[in-house]
Amino acid sequence: xDVYPLIFEPIFKSKIWGGRKLETCLGKALPAxxxxxxxxxxxxxxxxxxxxxxGPAQGQALGTLVKAWGTHLxxxxxxxxxxxxxxIKFLDATDTLSVQVxxxxxxxxxxxxxxxxxxxxxxxxxAEETGFIDRGVRPGxxxxxxxxxxxxxxxxxxxxxxxxxKGHCYYLPSGTLHALGAGVTxxxxxxxxxxxxxxxxxxxxxxxxxKTRDLHVEExxxxxxxxxxxxxxxxxEHVASVWTSVTRLVQCESFVIQxxxxxxxxxxxxxYEEMVIWIVLEGRGSILCEGSVxxxxxxxxxxxxxxxxxxxxxxxxxxxxxWLEVTIPIVP
Numbered sequence: 001x002d003v004y005p006l007i008f009e010p011i012f013k014s015k016i017w018g019g020r021k022l023e024t025c026l027g028k029a030l031p032a033x034x035x036x037x038x039x040x041x042x043x044x045x046x047x048x049x050x051x052x053x054x055g056p057a058q059g060q061a062l063g064t065l066v067k068a069w070g071t072h073l074x075x076x077x078x079x080x081x082x083x084x085x086x087x088i089k090f091l092d093a094t095d096t097l098s099v100q101v102x103x104x105x106x107x108x109x110x111x112x113x114x115x116x117x118x119x120x121x122x123x124x125x126x127a128e129e130t131g132f133i134d135r136g137v138r139p140g141x142x143x144x145x146x147x148x149x150x151x152x153x154x155x156x157x158x159x160x161x162x163x164x165x166k167g168h169c170y171y172l173p174s175g176t177l178h179a180l181g182a183g184v185t186x187x188x189x190x191x192x193x194x195x196x197x198x199x200x201x202x203x204x205x206x207x208x209x210x211k212t213r214d215l216h217v218e219e220x221x222x223x224x225x226x227x228x229x230x231x232x233x234x235x236x237e238h239v240a241s242v243w244t245s246v247t248r249l250v251q252c253e254s255f256v257i258q259x260x261x262x263x264x265x266x267x268x269x270x271x272y273e274e275m276v277i278w279i280v281l282e283g284r285g286s287i288l289c290e291g292s293v294x295x296x297x298x299x300x301x302x303x304x305x306x307x308x309x310x311x312x313x314x315x316x317x318x319x320x321x322x323w324l325e326v327t328i329p330i331v332p
Contacts, residue, residue: 003072003307004293008050008062013038016206016213019094021185025126026090026301038091041303042277044084045192046114055293075274075308077328080192081116085328086255088279088303089188090125097180098213099134099155099200102193104175104223117174119254120190123324124168125281128183134159135170135178139228143221146177146199150217155200160228169249169257171233175225187279189326191254197223243268246325258325262317270306270313276327278304283321289313 012030015037022028022039030036042062043050049061057065065073066084077085102118103111122133134156137146141158149155159177162170164184172178177199180186197216206213237248243266250257260278262285270276270287284299290311298304306313 002056002291002293003069003309004055004289004291005287005296005310005313006052006057006065006305006307007054007296007298007302008042008305009053011040011043011048011050012036013040016204017093017095017097017182019092021092021094021126022090025092025185027299028090028301035094036092037094038089040087040089041279042084042086042088042305043192045087045194048194054296069307072309073275073305073307076330077275077308083192085192086277086326087190087192087194088277088326089190091122091180091186091188093180093182093184093186095204096182096202098198098202099159099177099179100196100198101177101220101224102174102197103195104225107219107223108174114193115195116191116193118191118193118195119171119173119252120188121169121171121250121252121255121257122180122186122188123249123257123259123279124164124166124184124186126185127164127166130181131164131184132181133162133164133170133178133184134181135162135172136160136176136231137224137226137228141228142226143224146224147217147221150200150215153200153203169234169259171231171250171252173231173233173252175223176231177220177224187281187324189255189257189279189324249324251329253329256327256329260323260325262315262321264317264319267314267316270310270315272306272310273308274327274330275308276306276325278306279324279326280304281322281324283317283319285315285317285321287313287315
C-alpha cells in the first residue's frame with residue numbers, strides 16, 4: 001500500500017474564551033471575526049472528522065483512512081473504541097477556561113456511548129507572565145468541600161494552581177479537576193473524547209445567548225479524583241547529540257510525548273516501525289519517502305501523521321526545527 005505522511009485540514013472551534021493567537025503563534029488562517037479557542041489537527045469523532053490536506057488521499061476523512069489503511073497506518077497501536085487512538089489540538093485561552101473534569105473509567109463504563117475516558121496533556125507554547133493552569137485539588141478538599149465551594153463561588157480556593165511558562169508540559173489523566181488559565185496557548189494531546197463536565201465557569205455570560213453556560217456539578221463529583229498526590233508520568237529523560245536532542249516529557253498508558261530539536265541542514269533516516277505523530281512547533285523541513293508522493297513539506301503549525309508502513313523515509317531540516325513527537329505505547 002502506497003502510504004505517505006499525512007497532514008490534515010484544521011477544524012476551528014469558536015469559544016467564549018478564545019481569541020486570535022493561533023494566527024500569530026502558529027500561522028493559522030483563522031476565519032475572520034471569530035474568537036477561535038481550538039484548532040483540531042487530527043480528529044476521528046462522531047461529529048468531527050479531519051480531512052486529508054495533501055497527496056492522493058486529499059479530501060478523505062481520517063475515519064475512512066483508518067479502515068482503508070488499517071495496520072499500514074496505525075501499526076500495532078490499538079484503536080480507541082474503533083477510532084483513531086488520539087485527538088490532537090491547539091488551544092488559545094485568551095480567557096480562563098471553565099473548571100472542569102473528564103469522565104473517569106468507572107463513569108465511561110457505566111454510561112457508554114460517547115462518554116469515554118479522556119487522558120490529556122498540555123504543552124505550553126506561549127504564556128503571559130501571569131499564565132497558570134489549575135490541576136487537581138488542594139489537600140483536604142473532598143466532594144463535600146467542593147460542593148460547598150461551588151455554592152459559595154469559592155471554587156478557586158480549592159484548586160492546585162501552577163504558574164507556567166513556555167516549554168512546560170503537564171499530564172492530566174481522566175478524573176483530574178483542571179482549568180487552562182488566561183493568556184496561555186497550548187498543544188493538546190488526548191484520547192479521542194469530547195465529553196466535559198463543568199464545575200465552575202467564573203460566572204461569565206455567553207454573549208451569544210445572554211445566559212451563563214450549563215454546569216454539571218453532580219456528574220463531575222462522581223468522577224473527580226480527590227487524591228492530592230503528585231501525578232505520575234512526567235519524569236524527564238534527555239538524550240542529545242551534535243545535531244539532535246530528544247526530551248521525554250510525558251509517558252502514560254495512552255501516549256508518550258517527546259520534544260525533538262534538530263538543527264538546520266540535517267538529513268537523517270526516520271527509523272520508526274510504528275505510527276508517529278509530529279506536532280511541529282518551530283522551523284520547516286521535508287520528509288523524503290518512497291512512493292508516488294516522494295516529499296512532504298512541513299512547517300510550524302503543522303501536525304504530521306507518519307504511518308507505520310512508511311518505507312525508507314528521511315527527514316531534512318531546512319532550518320532549526322522543534323516538534324513534539326507523539327507515539328502510542330505498544331503492549332506486547
